[in-house]
Amino acid sequence: MRNLTWVLLHVSLVFLLFSACSSSYSSDLEVLLKLKSAMTGPNVSGLVDWPENSSSPAAHCSFSGVSCDRDSRVVSLNVSCIPLCGFIPPEIGLLNKLVNLTIAADNLTGRLPVEIANLTSLKVLNISNNLFMGNFPGEFFLGMTELEILDTYNNNFSGTLPTELANLKRIKHLSLGGNFFSGPIPDVYSEIQSLEYLGLNGNSHTGKFPASLDRLSNLKEMYVGYFNAFDGGIPPELGSLSSLQVLDMASCNLTGEIPKSLNLLKNLQLLFLQINRLTGYIPPELSGLVSLRQLDLSINELAGEIPESFSTLTNITLINLFKNHLRGPIPAYFGDLPNLEVLQVWDNNFTFELPKNLGQNGKLKLLDVATNQLTGPVPLVLCAGGKLKNLILMENFFSGAIPMELGDCKSLTKIRIEKNLLNGTIPAGIFNLPSVEVVEVSDNYFSGELPPKISGDAIETLVLSNNRITGKMPPAIGNLKNLRTLSLEMNRLSGEIPSELFGLPNLININISANNHISGEIPTSIARCTSLSSIDFSRNNLFGEIPKEIAKLMLLSTLNLSHNRITGCIPEEMRDMSSLVSLDLSNNDLVGRVPSGFVIYDDSSFAGNPNLGPQSHFSCPSSPGEVQNSSQTHGRFCSPVLIACIAVFVTALLLVPPRSRHSHVSKGGTGIVERGKATSELTDIRRGLIAGNGGTHA
């Protein structure tokens, strides 16, 4: 089969040469212009500085992206990152002096023309980030003996990987990832001894990962993960790849254990094995990876502890071990690692305390130890270098206070320390950090008061609920102009709701429930906060009336004012709040009747208001601009006489048997429309009785 291919290829090459000689193109200039017209799709303009009317025969050498040799033959063509949307025409084969052909990210489509095989001088072929499709024609490349770089990353090639590429003796960089190649990685790729970079990531490869690839003694980088799905695990033989600097086998269904022979990879800087189904322990032997800078074993099923021997990994900057079944302590030497920037070990079973000197190296940027069983204090020096961005300690058993130093950590963007056993006062500086977007300290034992000075105007989420915070809500909270969610529920706040709060332009959710002592009236300025979607003021000491201005909140979906001492009437205007789906006004001192249109809420929304209800002798004003419907107006006056009249009328109707009612109409029999109209009038009245009034509702 191979011999036949060779013969065919040689024959086709001869044909090509013939056709090249007898073609009508006399120079590379004409070829390039033909290229321009084919590569530029319909309705697309591109390569505008390749003028069609070039007169000089060597004009093409000054086209952008084109380099020529001394004979004005094109040796390099680099046209990239321009949306051309066309295809590669066969004429490409006439540029037979091309050494570098780079046409990346041009939105090109179709298949590679067979004439590409004519480009036997190519050293670099980069067609990455296009839409080329079909099987990859490996046979076209058999003659490209000089090829060093072949990059087809991110196209739509499919089928199995071309085995012909194993014949290329000079190829260093092979990037076939980001396509739809399927089937196993060919064993024959182990013969490509010159290979330094192998990219097969983001395809649909299957089968066992070939151990024979360990023969690629010059290989520096190997990317084989993401969307591939290998059978079995990491071959221990891969430890023989002595030149390897990057091993990326992430997210490709690997099972089994991490081979300890990987410790032989003395040049390995990046080891990415995340998002697999790896089991067993992290081999302590991996402490031999003296060059290791980044280690990612996250989202696997690893068990056991972090090896003590890893203290020798002094070059390491990133340790990702999250979402495994690891246990034991976070090693004390983690505080001594001089270059550690990222430590993410969340969702494991780690116990004991964090190293006291964690962050002392001045480089810590991201710390996430959430959802473990860690205890002890928060280390004081986490932000020693002023670089800490993420401080995520949530769902552990940390105790003691938040170090005051963290209130000065200006690099912080995210603080999530909820669900711990922390106490003391929240450092005032936390509310004044310039970059922090998320502050979540809920479900702890924090006490003391909120600071009078609040200026952290990057804060979008502020969750302080379920603590023991006392004092008043500071008016300075109105400075948090990016605030979207404010959660202060279940604390011991008192005093009034500062009206400055409602000047916040982005506030969506506010919950101050269950503080028990927040008092005062609901300010009419609440209407300024038009972005509000959810309000919970329940279980406090609010008094006064519900301001009718609340109806101006057109996005309000949840309103809970229950368990307060609110008095007065429920404003009629609230009937127009069409976005309201959840309403709780129970357990207050509201009076009068539930306004028309509120029948959609069941009784629990209004329960516990002794003077609220249909029997109430309080009368509430009706608002102007009422719908002009006579029965509704009558209903407002709650006239028993009217109800009696309607009852009599309907009883009279009901005395007529239903069947004869219909037949009465059909005798008239002028048409369906008339019939329908008569019945709908009856239904209106029937509805009016059920609803208690004749009106409509939102």
Next chain:
Amino acid sequence: MAPLSLFSILVPFLLCLTPSSSTNSEGNALHALRSRLFDPNNVLQSWDPTLVNPCTWFHVTCDDSNHVIRLDLGNSNISGTLGSELGELKHLQYLLLYRNEIVGKIPKELGNLENLVSIDLYENRLEGEIPKSLAKLKSLRFLRLNNNKLTGSIPRELTGLSNLKVLDVSNNNLCGTIPVDGPFATFPLKSFENNRLNGPELKGLVPYDFGC
């Protein structure tokens, strides 16, 4: 040096390659929804699919088990279409997408969301029919589809929704007759106005979707 520049472009890009989908199906569904929507006001800016769940995203509310129960995107100037991915939000109770410019059909997969209490799709540009599958939503209390371009008839099956308190399909292009059973007995005519409806159904006399 072309090969060197290639290396320098490709290597960092590939190193930063993170999976576009996490292991959280609800986050993936919302991410898929976001890719269908056009969001000029950037209200979905916080929707980071690399987070472990979508519970910290704005306009998304989760319950204590980190399942999405509310989607609050009313009046957000978003356009684009809704897709079958909404059917993955199995714990969703409140779907609030009113007052936007959303086009296309109401996905029938909404009928799989058995916990839905409120569907607010009013004031958009939705077309196609009201899916019969909405009749499976036994907890539904609010169904507001008014002010769209919906066609076809009102599915009779919706009369089985005994918890339905508010139905508004006014200002659409609906045809056929108005059901009268179950909760439909309580809905005012205003909920059906400005359609091509032929009035209430007449049982046993006229085929249900007459005129459609």
